[in-house]
Amino acid sequence: MAKKDKLTKEDEDLLAELGVEVEAKAVKKYTAREERIIAGFEEIQKFVEEHGRLPQHGEERDIFERLYAVRLDRIRAQKECVELLNGLDTQNLLTAEPASGHSIPDDIDDDTLLQELGVEVKDDSSITRLRHVRSSADKRAVEEMANRTRCEDFDQFKPLFERVQQELDSGIRETIQFRKDSGFTKTDLKKAQFVIVGGQMAYIAEVGESFKAPNGEEDARLRVIYSNGMESNILLRSLIRAMYKDETSRFVTDPKLGGLFSDQSSEDDVATGTIYVLRSQSDHPTIQESRDVIHKIGVTISDVKRRIANAKNEPTFLMADVEVVATYQLANINRFKLEKLIHQFFDQARIDIEIKDRFGKPVRVREWFLVPIFVIDEMVEKVMDGTIGEYYYDVGAAKLRR
Template identity: 55%
Template sequence: MSEFDLDELAEELSEFAAPETKNGRSPREERVIAGFEEIQRFVEKQGRVPQHGEERDIFERLYAVRLDRLRALPDCRAVLEPLDHQGLLAGAPTIAEPSPDYDVDQLADELADMDGTEDITVLRHVRTSAEKRAAEEIANRKTCTDFEMFKPLFERVQADLKTGLRQSQPIEAGNRAIEAGDFFILDGVTLYVAEVGEPLKTTAGEVDCRLRLIFANGTESNLLLRSLQRAFYDDPAARRLVSPDSGQLSFGGEFEADDVESGTIYVLRSLSDHPYVTQHRDLIHKIGVTGGKVETRIAGAEHDATYLLAKVEIAATYKLAGINRTRMENLFHRLFASARLDITINDRFGHPVQPREWFLVPLFAIDEAVERIKDGTITNYVYDPKAAQLVKAAPVGGHRGPGLD
């Protein structure tokens, strides 16, 4: 019988050797670490450890149970303590500790990826009764009998979105505050928080309140505040419709380090010798927005019918940061549309032209409009051409809705 060479024997045996693991850890230990890292990511994002409670979402409750078990098992603590830069293992378990025979291998199996498991006895992502009630309440809406009172609010919001006066923003996990007067988009439908009821205690001991929600499709709901917050979590496309007071607009003053200067709002005064312009020169202004220098924009104004075929002077400028220039220009033109200058002149070729960017608006009214855009109160005002000033918008349905005062 031939003798095996030791090197040949080593090569044969190496085929049966267990694969090496990174950092010398077993596959089970790797799964324990992976499960712990999920908890760490949750803490980094939410700024707190996961907590128990029926009102919490299912993933947070899963992380809370997992953390309790990891804290209770010495084998797991020994593996994870060098990685615990957040001090998560220092807390005491808040549920009963596992039985002595519940060891690290069993926990590793529980934390293992279950994708592909077809066992019908395995229940995954089963919603609690509270989550089921929330989903039912969202779907259980009734016709809003006084929707005509709220319809102008939805029309105004849609117009504000088009002009850039409002913007839609994702609803951050750490900021799901809900107040009367707020607008949101949920499941593709715009909703308005018309009323926030008195605080009430739930069976879980939490403080909640009943809302009156009006939807753009003419329905309404009396959903609980916490149920609406959970609905936002379930809809990744949910959005908050925010007004300028949340910080999107920046005019004049000093720019923040991360602001991008988008351009300049300019107000021009015409030097035309047209009789009507001459008579009302201090009242007639052109309002526009440019991404370059205003002086460059108005060069050669006397050859352009847009500028009334006359030279112009700059009456005022306002720096613009982080805003869509076209939308902002449209906003001003819509705000002062009732005072648009109705004048016809002939261009260089003798063709009649009606410039659209000139308005019979005093400079102080334009200044006030800029300030109200900055502080977010412009939605409550309209321009009155007879009084030549901004005035409070007419109440909707006989009273001003919450959040519009």
């Protein structure tokens, strides 16, 4: 039998004869606005049920979560909305403190609200069908990343990229994953930092003056150089946004973070060590031509004189006696990493010499560098104060450049 929504006159008479009083209950009628408020609140309740938390603000959040967060703030701020929804609030969503102070009109519709949140809404789209809509900030970041020009002075930056790649290959530097759980607004980038974004290594060459973005966050215009010889004039937040969206984005660590000098010892660390600089007495034509500026640079934990005692019989010393030009004492060093760092720092000045060992077998020696001693002095200073990662060696000018 079909269930009837209302009692007929006969039913009421029958119930009256049985002594049952019939109470007429008025059906609550809602205005169109109240129905819209209830429906919107039910969407928020569904989000909380699915995610186990309140919706949150933030440009890194899904657009629906941002919409629900603003909507909940707006409902909490209006007494009539709270009174309307009190009986439906099984999750106590109305009693918590507002997440933020968004000043959005009470009667704003969803499409307008999306536009307030920076999302472009097409005429043929609906709030219930928006799934992969990019915010205007996301689109701006993509456009800025794509808007690259040729770097006219790339020759100044090319040695940096080459050295960083060599240091990555040898383990002096490392790449670490971009931490999305730290939050978009907590991420920061700085001048002279290397990152990997869009599958390319990028170098932050310049950071302009800081200014307030429309959302109140600090922003700045950057000059970013890419390893393929291109550059872009991109906003700091746009670069961070691009890294946030890129699942493969990474930071490149600085050599000074790689354990060369540390207050924690490892099995490769030694209490003291010596950087030594040698000059060869070899009669090899290449050495004779530039003897005063060709040096071997190494790191040893033993006595330097003992290290070179048998120089004339060792290919690494060019099968000739050597002169000790300079030594630098260091404490708590990782000898192997430090020597790799120094050799790769001067890699562009490396000399490739072929000699014959004592058995007449040809040997290629690649541990000698065309570098003046005053440059080596400066390099060691940068190693000791931890700023070596901020410099590179300009072979043509025979000087360190920042």
